[in-house]
Amino acid sequence: MNDHDDQASADRPEVITLSFPARADLVVLARFTAATLGSRAGFDVEEIEDLRLAVDELVVSFEAVQAGGTVQLRCTQSGGEVLIECTVEPGANGDSRQGIAGGELWGADGELSKQLLDALVDQHGREHRDGGPCVWLRKHRAHSGR
Amino acid sequence: MTDRPARGDDGLDRFRDLTNTKDPKLRDELITSHLGLAHQLARRFTGRGESHDDLVQVASIALVKAVDRFDPERGVQFSTFAATCVIGELKRHFRDRGWAVRAPRRIQELYLEVGQNIDRLSQELGHPPTVPELAAAIGTTEDAVLEAIEAGRGYRTASLDAPDANSQTMGDSLGSEDLRFGHVDDRSVLATALEALPERDQVIIRLRFIDGLTQSEIASRLGVSQMHISRLLAASLQQLRASFADDPQPLDA
Numbered sequence: 001m002n003d004h005d006d007q008a009s010a011d012r013p014e015v016i017t018l019s020f021p022a023r024a025d026l027v028v029l030a031r032f033t034a035a036t037l038g039s040r041a042g043f044d045v046e047e048i049e050d051l052r053l054a055v056d057e058l059v060v061s062f063e064a065v066q067a068g069g070t071v072q073l074r075c076t077q078s079g080g081e082v083l084i085e086c087t088v089e090p091g092a093n094g095d096s097r098q099g100i101a102g103g104e105l106w107g108a109d110g111e112l113s114k115q116l117l118d119a120l121v122d123q124h125g126r127e128h129r130d131g132g133p134c135v136w137l138r139k140h141r142a143h144s145g146r
Numbered sequence: 147m148t149d150r151p152a153r154g155d156d157g158l159d160r161f162r163d164l165t166n167t168k169d170p171k172l173r174d175e176l177i178t179s180h181l182g183l184a185h186q187l188a189r190r191f192t193g194r195g196e197s198h199d200d201l202v203q204v205a206s207i208a209l210v211k212a213v214d215r216f217d218p219e220r221g222v223q224f225s226t227f228a229a230t231c232v233i234g235e236l237k238r239h240f241r242d243r244g245w246a247v248r249a250p251r252r253i254q255e256l257y258l259e260v261g262q263n264i265d266r267l268s269q270e271l272g273h274p275p276t277v278p279e280l281a282a283a284i285g286t287t288e289d290a291v292l293e294a295i296e297a298g299r300g301y302r303t304a305s306l307d308a309p310d311a312n313s314q315t316m317g318d319s320l321g322s323e324d325l326r327f328g329h330v331d332d333r334s335v336l337a338t339a340l341e342a343l344p345e346r347d348q349v350i351i352r353l354r355f356i357d358g359l360t361q362s363e364i365a366s367r368l369g370v371s372q373m374h375i376s377r378l379l380a381a382s383l384q385q386l387r388a389s390f391a392d393d394p395q396p397l398d399a
Contacts, residue, residue: 028296035292039277045264046274046361048295049376053383060387115336116383119355143273 013078014040022069022088030055030073034084037077042141051082054120054137057113058086081140087132161218176213180228184209187232191240201236208235249297256294259284261373274362274372298373299380339386347382354379 016033020026034055038048059071069088076083117124117137124137157176164172184205192198212231216224240258249257263283267275281288336355340348353359353367354375361379365372 028299032292032296035295036289039288039292042276044274044276045280045295046372048277049361049372052296053380056380056383112336112339116355119358 013076016075018071018073018075020071020073022071024060026071027056027059030059030071030084030086033073033075034082037075037082038139041077041080041082043082043139044141044143047139047141050120051139054117054124054139055084057116057120058084058124058135058137079140081138083136083138085134085136087129087134089132157224158218161216161224164213165218173213177210180209180213180224181206183225183228184232187229187236191236201239204235204239205232208232211235249300253294253297256284256286256290257298260291260294261298261371264373265371268362268372298377342386343382347378347385350375350378351382351386 014037016037018029018033020029031052034051035048038051043051059073069090072087072089074085076085114124121137121139124135126133126135128134157179160172160176163169164176185202188198188201188205191201208231209228212224212228215231216227218224220227237255237258240254260280263280264275267279267283271279275283277288277291281291284291337352340351343351350364350368353364354361359367361372361375365375368375
């Protein structure tokens with residue numbers, strides 16, 4: 001691979017998709033994936049720590065987390081930026097209190113999660129996509145020279 | 147108490163006497179005369195989540211064992227032998243006692259190494275290091291560094307009252323902070339939610355999420371490592387979530 005190919009490869013977005021049961025002990029998968037992409041985006045360790053806390057918040061605060069549900073995570077790294085989008089497919093019994101601990105209560109009106117994410121990432125939001133809710137965050141490295 | 151052995155040559159003659167006579171008084175003297183070494187080595191491990199007193203105790207016990215096991219005929223200075231024994235015991239202590247969730251030994255040791263190098267490289271580089279910079283400094287892979295960082299969640303959050311190398315507790319540093327949030331008219335959901343936490347945890351959360359300080363800035367202000375602050379933040383947020391899970395009252399009630 002020559003320099004041109006290296007550069008093209010570096011500019012190409014890296015996309016990782018994850019799907020896992022909505023359980024608190026599995027959020028580690030989301031954190032580790034986000035940290036890995038953050039590192040590849042050139043984040044320093046403090047930015048990575050913030051990203052990991054934000055991913056916790058993103059997943060845990062999701063109102064639609066349900067017992068037996070499945071977290072769908074799409075993580076994209078490109079040009080020193082990491083974008084993480086999270087949706088949750090409802091479980092069969094639809095019990096919204098049994099999923100990731102405290103999820104819907106933690107963000108009863110979303111305000112608390114919003115304030116935390118404000119401090120941790122550059123942008124975040126909630127919207128409806130494909131008929132269901134989606135929460136997302138975007139963080140880019142502070143210094144371009146790394 | 148003195149840091150120096152009673153004689154030159156690291157007191158080898160006295161150790162020979164001890165080997166020959168098993169004199170308990172001489173044994174006590176040799177232990178006492180080297181306690182400074184135990185204290186010195188314990189200080190090097192302070193600020194990593196274990197109380198200084200506990201570390202001194204571990205180091206002192208290791209010193210006693212070193213005095214009993216030392217063979218003056220091996221051609222090694224006692225201080226060299228004892229330092230190896232004490233450091234080994236302190237590392238074992240961290241491996242065995244510092245982890246709420248048991249991680250593989252190599253990851254535990256790497257986690258401690260990552261923490262030390264973050265602080266050192268932050269000073270040298272003028273900014274927190276990247277993962278590749280950390281991996282290069284430690285001589286490991288980037289994946290291993292990321293694994294160690296994640297494993298840090300299993301490390302016990304240090305008591306705020308554990309003293310640091312300057313014999314000042316983090317609680318002392320926090321004492322100068324305004325715990326009442328009265329200096330700003332902050333009626334945000336977060337400020338209200340924080341009442342579920344101990345006052346000292348509130349300070350750290352406020353500094354990060356309301357005052358907007360970085361983890362490094364908070365660490366510098368409180369005289370602890372950035373990784374320590376990271377652990378405390380994660381633990382405090384987890385505690386907040388748990389408190390809301392137990393009490394489903396509206397936040398603004």
